[in-house]
Amino acid sequence: MNDGKKYWVVGGTVFVMILSLVCGYLFQCPALPVAALLWLAVTVSLLKRERNLCRRQMEELSGMFNDILERTPLVFSGTMRDTLDGKLAGQMDKLQGLLQYYDRALWEEQESIKRLITEIAHQLRTPLANLEVYLSLCKADASGEELALYLDAIEVSEGKIAFLIESFIKISRLEHYCIQIKKEKRDIRETLLKAMAALEKKAAARQVGLKLLTAEPLQVLHDKNWLCEAVQNLLDNSIKYSSAGGAVEISFQDNEMFTRIQVRDYGIGIEAGEEAQVFKRFYRGRRAAGEEGFGVGLYLAREIVLQHGGFMKVTRKEQGLLAEIYLPR
Structure with missing residues (x-):
């Protein structure tokens, strides 16, 4: 009543x-x-x-x-x-649902942090161990060519550690949305050329040619710096897994819904069933076991593209791999 x-x-x-x-x-x-x-x-x-x-x-x-x-x-x-108390009860039920959702999200975040810490420790273990070994050899009265060899090895290990730490920072910032993607209408061709220029020296050292197949400029809404980094990661993978004398082809097309960027190589490719696996953090393809790398390039590229509102996919070819970026118009 x-x-x-x-x-x-x-x-x-x-x-x-x-x-x-x-x-x-x-x-x-x-x-x-x-x-x-x-x-x-x-x-x-x-x-x-x-x-x-x-x-x-x-x-x-x-x-x-x-x-x-x-x-x-x-x-x-x-x-x-059908009373005011009933409405309050319904609202309390919704409140409990929200609290359960945030409890679950917090638990998942804590588990993600634990996994990341475990992966960081695992990835850093090898270069740190190498660093320790070569430093001890340097202390053991090494001289001449032997000392230079050890110092070069130390420099390589230091570079790997620096790369891993920088990658971990980027992963953390991307996963926690600490990075602002500032999209502007820019010529996508200039962004791709910038990414190619950054990898030109590495490609030349491995005798791999970089080719931009699309000549016409195209205005696309994107963050030129972050998208350039995503494309660099794709190019770096393609160069790394291509043999001497190989080629990496870059192109882009436009339609009513998306701008599609393609990176095609003719290297070792991936095994069947790995198309989704390669985007996981620290995943290394079975064919890439003997090559240098940490399995963060494609993961970072996809995170950058996702924050552009787009998506990525890879397609196995008879020879090599086709990686594609789709950006919304």
Whole structure:
């Protein structure tokens, strides 16, 4: 019973009592005051029942708050249907759902951090061990060519550690959305040429040719620095896994929905079933076991593309691999 109905019942009861007493006095009818008293008794009984119902509802709401705090499922009874208390109960149920969602998200975040720490320790173990070995050899009175060889090995290990640390920082910033992708309408061809220039020296050292097949400029909404890094990662993989005399071809096309960037190489490629696996953090393809690398290039590239609102995919070819970036128009 809501407040408005309560006021009408009490007011009506008082009115009927007064009217019955007056009529009983005027018309000398004792039945009217008796009827008024009976009405009063019924009204008091109804108000007591309503009070008890309100008490039960308050106790139930209190129990629901306790269930939310204890993270236990909420249980509803029939006393809270189509009332303000029922609406509150429904809102509390939604609140508990939100709390459970955030609890689950927090747990997943903690598990992700644990996995990342484990992967960092695993990836750093080898270069750190190499560094320790070569430093001990340098201390063992090494000289001449031997010392130069050890110092070169130390420099390589130091470079690997620096690369890993930089990659970990980028991974963390991308995964936690600490990086702002500033998209602007720019010529995508210039971005691709910049990425190619950064890998030109490495390609020449491995005798791999880089070819941009599309000559026409194209204005595309993108962050030139971050997208350049994503393309560099694709090119770096293609160069690394191509043999001497090979080629890496870059092209782009435009349609109503996407701008597609393609990087095609004719290297060792990947095994069947690895098309989705290669985008996992620190994943190394089975054919890449004998090559240098840490398995972060494609992962970082995909994270960058995802934050552009696009997606990536790779396709196995009879020889080599085709990697594609799709950016929304």
